[in-house]
Structure formats: C-alpha cells, structure tokens
Amino acid sequence: MRAHSKAAALLVSAVTVAGLAGCAGGGSDSGKTEVTWFKLTETAETANATIKEVIADFEEANPDIDIVLEERxxxxxxxxxxxxxxxxxxxxxFFSWAGPGLGGEFIEAxxxxxxxxxxxxxxxxxxxxEAAMGTVTQYGGYDGVPYTQRGEALFYNKELFAEAGIDAAPTSYDELVAAAEKLTAAGITPIQFGGTVNWHVMRLLDSILETKCGEDGYQALVSGEASWADEECVTETFTEFQTWTSExxxxxFISINNDESSALFFGGEAAMALEGDWFNQSVRDNGMDEASVGVFPFPTGTGRIYGFNENNYISANSEHPDEAAKFLDYITSEEAQEKLIDAFGSQSVNVNVKPEGGSELDQAWTPIFENATGVYMNNDxxxxxxxxxxxxxxxxxxxxxxxxPEDAGAEFQKFIDQS
Amino acid sequence: MSTSTAPPRPRSTSGSRAQRRAAKVSKTGFIAALPFLAPALAAYLVFVVGPMIESVRISFFEWSGFQGAPQEFVGFKNYVRIFTQDPVFWTALSNTIIWVLLSLVIPVALGLTLAVALNRPLFGRNAFRSLFYIPGVLAPIAIANMWRWMYNPNFGVGATLAELFNLPWLGEIQWLGDQRLALYSIFAAFVWQIAGTNMVLFLAGLQSVVPEHIEAAKLDGASGWQIFRNVTFPALRPITVIVVVLTIINSIKVFDLIVGMTGGGPAQKTQVLALWSFTQSFGNNEYGMGNAIATVLLIITLIIVVPYMVWTARQEKNS
Incomplete structure (x- = not known):
C-alpha cells in the first residue's frame, strides 16, 4: 500500500513537472529558440507542402531556431x-489580412x-x-511584413462554356449576364457559391457594387463618405445581386460552405467560380484538366482588380522578435519566394521575383494584374x-x-449610423 | 398562595440569534465538513462565480476585448443597444425560447418512451440501449458535421432519395437554407443527440420503481396506462426534475450544433442567445454587448430554473 502511495506521488510529481515544463514558453527540449507562427491553412495541399519545405530550409540554415507552425x-x-x-x-x-477591417483591428489594439x-x-x-508597403505603413508605423498579394477573378470551365454556345470570356458585365443566361438555358449552373461562409457570396456582391457604383462610388461607400441609403447604385446593386442569387x-447555395460548392466546379457541375489566384493549385489538386479552365477578371468596367494583401505581423509581446524577423526576412527573400510563387501561382510581394514559367492558367494572371488600374478590396x-x-x-x-433590394441600403446605413 | 409568573422570555437579540445560528451550524456538521468542501468551494468561486461577476461587470463597459485596450464605463448603454438597436437580438431570443420549449416536449417525451420500452424484457435490449445512447457521447460539432452532410442539397439524404424515388419536391427542400425550416432541421439533430441521454436517466429512475407496487396495481385491475400514471410516473419524479433541469440548461446554452450547421444563418435566422453573445464578443470585438447578452441569458436561466427547483423541492417535501 505504502509502495503504491509513493508510486502515485511520483507519478503526480512527474506529470506536474511535465505540465509546468509544457507551460514554459519560448524554449524547447533541444535548446532551440521556438518561434510560433499562426497562419491560414492553404486550400491547396501542395501549397501547404511548399510552406513546410521553406520552413525546413530556414531551420537547416538556422539550426538554433525552431519554427512551430499552427495552421487553421x-x-x-x-x-x-x-x-x-x-x-x-x-x-x-501571426498572419492576417492587411485591410483595416481585419488586420487594422489588431494593430489598433x-x-x-x-x-x-x-x-x-x-x-x-x-x-x-509601393502597394505592398502601403499596407505596412497605413497605420503610421511599420506594421507587418508583406506576405502575399492576392487577386480574385472568375474561373470558368471552357467545355461548359462551349456547350452553352459561349465563344469567349465575357469582357463586359452585360456579356457576363448574357453568358449566365445561356448557361442556365443549357441546363448548366452558371456559378457556384457557398453561403454558410458569408465572405464567399460577399465576393459577388462586392463585384456588382464596383460595377454599379464605379471606383469613386465604391470607395466613398466603404469609407463612410457616402450614404448607403442615398445612392441609387446601391439599390441597383442589390437588385442585380438578387437576380444572380435567384437565377x-x-x-x-445558402446552406453549404465554399468547399462543398467548389466541388461543383471541380466536378464540372458549375461553370464559374469567383476565386483568388490560390485557386489555380486547387484546380490542379482536385484533378481538373487545367487546359479546360480559364480565368478572366470580373468585368466591372472600372479596370480595377478585386483583391487584397496579406501580411505577417510580429506580436507586440513576442519574446523572440529578432528570430521572428529573421524568419520573415527569409520567407520574403528571392530564394523562398521563387518556391512559394510556384505553389501559389500568384504574384510575389518581392519586386525582384517575377512570375515566369508555370502553366497557362498561372500565366493568365499576369495580364490581369498588369492591366489592373487599381484594387477594390473585399468589404470584410x-x-x-x-x-x-x-x-x-x-x-x-x-x-x-x-x-x-430597395430597402437594403437604408437598412445597412441605419446600422452604420447607430454604431 | 403565592403565585409566581414565569419571567417573560427575553426578546430575541442579535446575540442569541447568532448563538442559535452557531449551534445550528455546529449541529449540521458544517464546520467539520468545511475542510473537505473548501477546495471545491474555492474552485467554484474562482472558476464559476468570479467569471459570472466579471461578465456582468463588463456588460456595463465598452471594450474591444484586447488586453490593454481601455474599458469605458457606459452604464446601461449596452442593454439599451441590444434591446432597441441590435437587429439580431430579438430573433436570437425568440429562437432560444422556441428551442427550450421544444426541448422540454420532444426529447424528454422520447427519452421517457424509449426508457419505458427498453425497461421490459426484450430481445437485444442492451444493444438497443447502447445504440440510442451513442449519439449522446459524440462531440456536438461532429454531430453537426454529420447532419450538415445529410442535409446537403446536392449530395445529402434528401437529394439522394429524391433521385432514387423520383421525388423532385424532396430534392428541392432546403433543410438548412430555408429560414422557416432551418432552426427545426438543427433541432432534429439535437433530439437525436439528447434523447438517448434522457433515456438513460429515466432508465435509472425506473429501477427505483418498486415491483410489488406494480404487482399490487395489476391485482387491483389497473390498466397499463393507469399503472404508468399512478405508480411509475410518481416514482420518476426526482429523476424527471433532473432531466427537465438538464434539458433546460442544455437547450439554453445550445451553441456547437448551430455553429457547425448554419453558423447562425441564413441571414442570422437561426441565431440563439449563446451564439450571438459569442459572435458579438469574439466576432465583432464588442465585449460589452456580448456580455450584456450573456447577462440576459443568465437572468432568463435563473428565472426558469430556480422557481422550478423550488417548486419541485416543495412538492417532494409535501409528498
């Protein structure tokens, strides 16, 4: 009995010591400095693999630093x-979207x-x-290090377009609506969205808002300079948006998420998807014939591309800011960006890394970025x-x-005025 | 003859009251039990009472929730906002009330029915008991995922059956997308999850029914319904109190199922108070508003649960 009590006491002590050791931050058993990184899980599996490869390269060059990745x-x-x-x-x-509505809240805090x-x-x-640096200095200091520069556009299934008698990618909003009409007539779902994650369908609403209100109108509305209740283009936007969602x-769509709806595009059941340049890799990973997929900007008529920037920030209370900065220096270096750009099929934030090579789908993004006269950012x-x-x-x-739709603008403005 | 009158009893004084209270405390063994109660009591104060008080306190402040961010005292402003300006609060409140009322009827009745059915000798009785109880041990978020796939308009059960039996109307039902249906579709998953747990509790209660009482009732010619109503059900009163209280608490704090199945949508039509409190605090960084909603939820819970427990305690005492 006594021996059992001693054993139990030892066990409790061992567990307590182990627990306390686990609570202590910053160090690891191997004596390395642990740098924790919270980031988004990449939608494409190969992109995740590339991130891990880049981390491994850094750790090999810096054996005293251990990068602990947590993805969600x-x-x-x-x-x-x-x-x-x-x-x-x-x-x-920590990774964050760089716009004032998301990353800005953290910086203000x-x-x-x-x-x-x-x-x-x-x-x-x-x-x-310059554009990437603008997201860093927009709050008065130097917050975050640019990580990605994302563009969003309409991916389309060339075979389904041909089946519906559409010869070329739409270049105006009216042509886009006409294409949707033709696809519907051919029994094909024109475009897929998942409504349980609200930000997915929001992309369509944002893009119609840019189309109907124009660049100045869009910016005036989202910055609070114009009233959502007074602008006629807001009513037109919501009316048009309702036509899309009902037709x-x-x-x-309202009861599934973006992963479930994307399966419709990958499976050839929906003709279009409003996605970002990260979707190239998803198209490949999900077994679609890449040659059958094209991409064109949402034809808003303003010339701006739909997109946003993502940055990596160092926490104000980090115990290892030097090591964290060293890592951020590496992942934005030309060596790491060459690898990451291949995985993301995107533009690099490093001005010395140009998107060269890649597939036809990857290359299709270059003119979209180059021809863009600016960016209209996601409203979240x-x-x-x-x-x-x-x-x-x-x-x-x-x-x-x-x-x-006629009441939507006023309803939103009422909330803005009250808050 | 001398008469003596008993000296008048001294009026109660605070000193004697304190003595009587001390004697009562000593008699009930409270002091002896205190060392054993103290750790649990301390934990309860730190982890339950403390956060509750803090939550009520924050409801009177405007705060983004970030450590170091200033807390500004705003009095009852957050309460005024949730009652008069919040476009979702009343939807969440009415959904919570609907959920509690339905929970008190459907899963409780179903659990009792299953318990009575599986309390008699039956082939495969233990297997059935296990089968009905299994959903109760699954993580709610896993249940939400499972039911979300079953309700999927493209690949779900309805869509599959519609195709199999050529029933287009069935395939068109938006179980989670139709605002009139979505809350009840989630509730079906809740019933599936909770009915087995209620069954187990009622089964435990049924073991306390004295078989001789049932035999006696049978000899007196009582029907099956009369036996249940007059013998079995009264014996189940203590366990019924537990089931009802647990059901109310579980339904008031329902969260995971709604997060996993609709996230409160479509258009916040399946919001409930617990989730809306979370959304305001952690989604919108409006900790004052979030905690004001949590305080309203706490008051509603106390209004429902405390009188019910007092009433049942009195009933117990009288019987």
Whole structure:
C-alpha cells in the first residue's frame, strides 16, 4: 500500500513537472529558440507542402531556431487571433489580412510590434512594391511584413462554356449576364457559391457594387463618405445581386460552405467560380484538366482588380522578435519566394521575383494584374467587424428574398449610423 | 398562595440569534465538513462565480476585448443597444425560447418512451440501449458535421432519395437554407443527440420503481396506462426534475450544433442567445454587448430554473 502511495506521488510529481515544463514558453527540449507562427491553412495541399519545405530550409540554415507552425481554416484563424493576441498565448508571428477591417483591428489594439528597426536592418523597403508597403505603413508605423498579394477573378470551365454556345470570356458585365443566361438555358449552373461562409457570396456582391457604383462610388461607400441609403447604385446593386442569387447560383447555395460548392466546379457541375489566384493549385489538386479552365477578371468596367494583401505581423509581446524577423526576412527573400510563387501561382510581394514559367492558367494572371488600374478590396477588409456582420446579414436577407433590394441600403446605413 | 409568573422570555437579540445560528451550524456538521468542501468551494468561486461577476461587470463597459485596450464605463448603454438597436437580438431570443420549449416536449417525451420500452424484457435490449445512447457521447460539432452532410442539397439524404424515388419536391427542400425550416432541421439533430441521454436517466429512475407496487396495481385491475400514471410516473419524479433541469440548461446554452450547421444563418435566422453573445464578443470585438447578452441569458436561466427547483423541492417535501 505504502509502495503504491509513493508510486502515485511520483507519478503526480512527474506529470506536474511535465505540465509546468509544457507551460514554459519560448524554449524547447533541444535548446532551440521556438518561434510560433499562426497562419491560414492553404486550400491547396501542395501549397501547404511548399510552406513546410521553406520552413525546413530556414531551420537547416538556422539550426538554433525552431519554427512551430499552427495552421487553421479562415474562420478558426480569425477566432484564434481574437482570443490570443495581447495575451501570453499570442504567437510570435501571426498572419492576417492587411485591410483595416481585419488586420487594422489588431494593430489598433496594439497587438503588432512596430518593425521600423527591422525594415532598416534588412532593407525591406526596397524589397516590396509601393502597394505592398502601403499596407505596412497605413497605420503610421511599420506594421507587418508583406506576405502575399492576392487577386480574385472568375474561373470558368471552357467545355461548359462551349456547350452553352459561349465563344469567349465575357469582357463586359452585360456579356457576363448574357453568358449566365445561356448557361442556365443549357441546363448548366452558371456559378457556384457557398453561403454558410458569408465572405464567399460577399465576393459577388462586392463585384456588382464596383460595377454599379464605379471606383469613386465604391470607395466613398466603404469609407463612410457616402450614404448607403442615398445612392441609387446601391439599390441597383442589390437588385442585380438578387437576380444572380435567384437565377444563376447553385440551388441551395445558402446552406453549404465554399468547399462543398467548389466541388461543383471541380466536378464540372458549375461553370464559374469567383476565386483568388490560390485557386489555380486547387484546380490542379482536385484533378481538373487545367487546359479546360480559364480565368478572366470580373468585368466591372472600372479596370480595377478585386483583391487584397496579406501580411505577417510580429506580436507586440513576442519574446523572440529578432528570430521572428529573421524568419520573415527569409520567407520574403528571392530564394523562398521563387518556391512559394510556384505553389501559389500568384504574384510575389518581392519586386525582384517575377512570375515566369508555370502553366497557362498561372500565366493568365499576369495580364490581369498588369492591366489592373487599381484594387477594390473585399468589404470584410474595408468595413469594421460589426459592420461586416451586418453587411452579411443584409446580403443574405436579399439573397434569400427576405428583404426588398430597395430597402437594403437604408437598412445597412441605419446600422452604420447607430454604431 | 403565592403565585409566581414565569419571567417573560427575553426578546430575541442579535446575540442569541447568532448563538442559535452557531449551534445550528455546529449541529449540521458544517464546520467539520468545511475542510473537505473548501477546495471545491474555492474552485467554484474562482472558476464559476468570479467569471459570472466579471461578465456582468463588463456588460456595463465598452471594450474591444484586447488586453490593454481601455474599458469605458457606459452604464446601461449596452442593454439599451441590444434591446432597441441590435437587429439580431430579438430573433436570437425568440429562437432560444422556441428551442427550450421544444426541448422540454420532444426529447424528454422520447427519452421517457424509449426508457419505458427498453425497461421490459426484450430481445437485444442492451444493444438497443447502447445504440440510442451513442449519439449522446459524440462531440456536438461532429454531430453537426454529420447532419450538415445529410442535409446537403446536392449530395445529402434528401437529394439522394429524391433521385432514387423520383421525388423532385424532396430534392428541392432546403433543410438548412430555408429560414422557416432551418432552426427545426438543427433541432432534429439535437433530439437525436439528447434523447438517448434522457433515456438513460429515466432508465435509472425506473429501477427505483418498486415491483410489488406494480404487482399490487395489476391485482387491483389497473390498466397499463393507469399503472404508468399512478405508480411509475410518481416514482420518476426526482429523476424527471433532473432531466427537465438538464434539458433546460442544455437547450439554453445550445451553441456547437448551430455553429457547425448554419453558423447562425441564413441571414442570422437561426441565431440563439449563446451564439450571438459569442459572435458579438469574439466576432465583432464588442465585449460589452456580448456580455450584456450573456447577462440576459443568465437572468432568463435563473428565472426558469430556480422557481422550478423550488417548486419541485416543495412538492417532494409535501409528498
């Protein structure tokens, strides 16, 4: 009995010591400095593999640093940041969308370290484009290091287009509607969306808003300079949006998520998908014949591309900012970016890395970026978090026919005025 | 003859009250039990009472939730906002009430029916008991995923059956996309999850029914329904209290199933108070609003549960 008690006491002690050791941050059993990185799970498996390869390269060159990667899906990642930033559970590095509505909230809350000294030490200002640097300095300091520059456009299934008698990718909004009409007549779902993740259908609403209100109108609305209740183009936008959701989207879109709806595009059951340049790799990974897929910008008529920037930030309370900066320097270097650009099929944030080679689909993005006169950003990055939640509620009310498009703008403006 | 009158009893004083209370405490053994109760009591104060008080406190402040961010005292402003300006609060409140009412009827009745059915000698009785109980041990988020796929308009059960039996109307039903149907579609998953747990609790209660009482009722010519109503059901009263209270608590705090199946959509039509409180705090960084909703939820819970427990305790005492 006594021996049992001693054994139990030893076991409890061992578990306690192990637990306490686990709680201690920053170090690892091997004596390496642990740098934690919270980031988004890439939708394409090969992109995830490339990220891990880049990390392995860095660790090999820096044997005293261990990068501990924690990846989550979009909404889980947002939740993780909101619950850990500013606390002792915050990572050393965190990925975030750079727009004021998402990343801006964290910076305003003081969760990001000002990286001015590292920009000077590593000469980062010369490494990144003016647009990318704009996302870093928009809050007055040097917050974050550019990670990606994303563009979103319409992917289309060439075979389904041909089946519906559409010869070329639409170049105007009217041509896009005509194409959707032809596809519907041919018994093909024109475009797929998953409505349970509100930001997916939001892409369509944002793009129609840019089409109907134009560049100045769009910017005035999202910056609060214009009233959503007074602009006629807002009503036109919601009216047009309701036509799309009732006529051209996959039936039942409101009750499935983006992964489930993307399966319709990969399986040849929907002709179009409004996705970002990361979708190239998903097309390949999901076994589609890449030659049968094309991409064209949403024909808003303004010349701007739909997109956003993503940055990696160092937490204000990181215990290892030097090591974190060293890692960020590596992943934005030409060596790492050459690898990452292949996996993402995207533009590099490093001005010295040009998208060369790649497949026809990868190359299709270059003129889209080059011809763009600017960027209209996703509205969940433009609006505050509470406004975004309300924007999505109104979007879904209109999409499901529960709110008259004529009342949608006023309903949203009422919320903005009250908040 | 001398008469003596008993001296008047001294009026109660605070000193004697304290003495009586001390004697009562000593008599009930509270002091002796205190060392054993203390750790649990301390944990309860730190992890339950403390956060509850903090939550109520934050409901009077405007705060983004970030450590270091200032907390600004705003009085009842958050309550005014949720009651008069929040476009989702009343939907969430009415959905919560609907959910509680349905929970008190359907899964409780189903659990009782299953328990009575599986309390008699039956082939495969234990297998059936296990089968019905299994959903109760699954993680709610796993159940949500499973049911979401079953309701999928393209690949789900409805779509498959519609194709198999040529029933186009069945394939057109948007189980989670139709705002009039979505809440009840999620509730079906909740019933599937919780009915087995209720069954197990009722089965435990049924073991306390004295067989001789049933035999006696049979000899007196009572029908099956009369035996259940007058012998079995009264014996189940203590366990019924537990089932009802647990059901109310489980239904008021329902969260995972809704997050996993609709996220509160379409257009917030399946929101409930627990999820809306979370969304305001962690989604919108409106911690004051989120905690005001949590406080309303706490008050509703206390209003429902406390009187019910007091009433049943009195019933117990009287019987």
């Amino acid at each position: 899906s979009t909404d889980a990642h947002k939740d993780a940041l909101r619950t850990t930033l500013g606390t002792s559970g915050a990572p050393d590095i 003081g969760a990001s370290l000002d990286l001015a000294e590292y920009y000077e030490e590593y000469g980062w200002e010369e490494r990144f484009s 051209y989207l996959n039936p039942g 990055q433009n609006l505050s978090l509470a406004q975004t939640t309300e924007y999505w509620r109104i979007q879904n009310l209109v999409a499901t026919g529960q709110l008259d």
